[in-house]
Amino acid sequence: MAISKVWIEDGCVACATCNGICPEVFEILDKAYVIETADFNEYEEEIKEAAAYCPRSIIKYE
Ligand code: SF4
DSSP states (O other): OOOOOEEEOSOOOOOOHHHHHOTTTEEESSSEEEOTTSOTTTTHHHHHHHHHHOTTOOEEEO
8 A cells, every 4th residue: 555654653762773774755953754745665674674674653644
């Protein structure tokens, strides 16, 4: 199913795991942020992988 929304809940420890997996969607400043202009569908697999590997399990998508 297509991903239309990606967000990060509170508790990011800025480990950069998500950025390492998918820098096209996740950027790290003081914490991780979703790049809202990214094409979420093009990176669907990477978004799911980043969510699975986030040590805080705070990456959400729908
Ligand atoms: S993987 Fe999770 S905890 Fe690590 S930077 Fe990304 S959102 Fe934050």
